[in-house]
Amino acid sequence: MTPRTSAAINRIQPSPTIAVTNKAADLKRQGRDIIGLGAGEPDFDTPDFVKDAAIAAIRAGQTKYTGVDGTPECKAAVQAKFKRDNNLDYGLDQISINSGGKHTIFNALLATLDPGDEVIIPAPYWVSYPDIVMLAGATPVVINCGVAQGFKLTPAQLEAAITPNTRWFIFNSPSNPTGAAYSRAELKALADVLMRHPQVLVLADDMYEHIVYDNFDFGTLAEIEPGLYDRTLTVNGASKAYAMTGWRIGFAGGPAWIIKAMAKLQSQSTSNPCSISMAATVAALNGDQSFLKERNAAFQRRRDLVVSMLNQTPGLICPRPEGAFYVYPDCSGLIGKKTPTGGILNNDEDVAAYLLEAEGVAVVHGAAFGGSPAFRISYATSDAALEEACKRIQRAVGNLV
Secondary structure, three states, X not given: OOOOOOHHHHOOOOOHHHHHHXXXXXXXXXXXXXXXXXXXOOOOOOOHHHHHHHHHHHHOOOOOOOOOOOOHHHHHHHHHHHHHHHOOOOOHXXXXXXXXXXXXXXXXXXXXXXXXXXXXXXXXXXXXXXXXHHHOOOEEEEEEOOHHHOOOOOHHHHHHHOXXXXXXXXXXOXXXXXXXXXXXXXXXXXXXXXXXXXOOEEEEEOOOOOOEOOOOOOOOHHHHOHHHHHHEEEEEEOOOOOOOHHHOOEEEEOOHHHHHHHHHHHHOOOOOOOHHHHHHHHHHHHOOOHHHHHHHHHHHHHHHHHHHHHHOOOOOEOOOOOEOOEEOOEOHHHOOOEOOOOOEOOOHHHHHHHHHHHHOEEOEEHHHHOOOOEEEEEOOOOHHHHHHHHHHHHHHHHOOO
């Protein structure tokens, strides 16, 4: 039998961020001294009160199948969260619970896209957006938003990209990979463009909503412009703010017809999210939120450390992000340099490979996010590890000629 995979699966690539994380783990197992800055995963543990809720759910026998797209209790907690944090009112039939934010986006796009549809994606982008679009048979329309414009899409760029075939606009703030976050005024300017194009659905990926700095005032598009409410899917999850990456819970609020279509797809794929994880998410969303501020203070301290040290490195320019836990230094000053072993750094993938091989620092190259030459560092790890990693990067760069 000749091995044959589908045309759909051949359109996509494995996740580059997962690949970097796996390679770093393999090198560690081989005895290499590796500092992994590739994974978008907080080093903080899941709060104890959330763990306790999960243990209680197990002991109470909440281990059976649930409603396909979430328990009523979890949907109610998400409903309350959207009202509390975003001033968005959703019925329970407008709430979807999924096995992680990636699953939420996958369901939404697979349930609504056809060949010939276009999806606008500002770059740098989270690695999975274009691949999910292509898996669905649609066309990603990538708009370059470089460092000169703060990695932010302009209204003019959005207007120019919209065509009669535009089905979705995917928007992520604060951004993975850059940490750039849009002010309320910037959001309103984009919303004004979208109001002129009623055929365009909006996917607002707010996964890093609670991880913002310097008194940044977070807003989301359906909140900023109520006229977009009926065609906006607001996506969030428990993974980042609540340090629940392994629990795999994402959620969304949006038009009932989209939520129903997502549930139909989920009924024939994963079925319900983990019942225990949903019980834990109820506790996370309904519980004391004060720990978020404490953790943000640690993230901000780490951001400032990394930005400072990278900007002291010749050939690197590191903007100061407003949110998330990533920096995205421009490494154009390193392209064309020669390594101590005689290799030439032709692109940012070469830069990332050099940092890993020479100094054991694992970062993700910018081409994976559609924005080159650059690389992404996750500073969701200890201050000591970050300081050592930056010293190694400085040493590696200093050895280039």
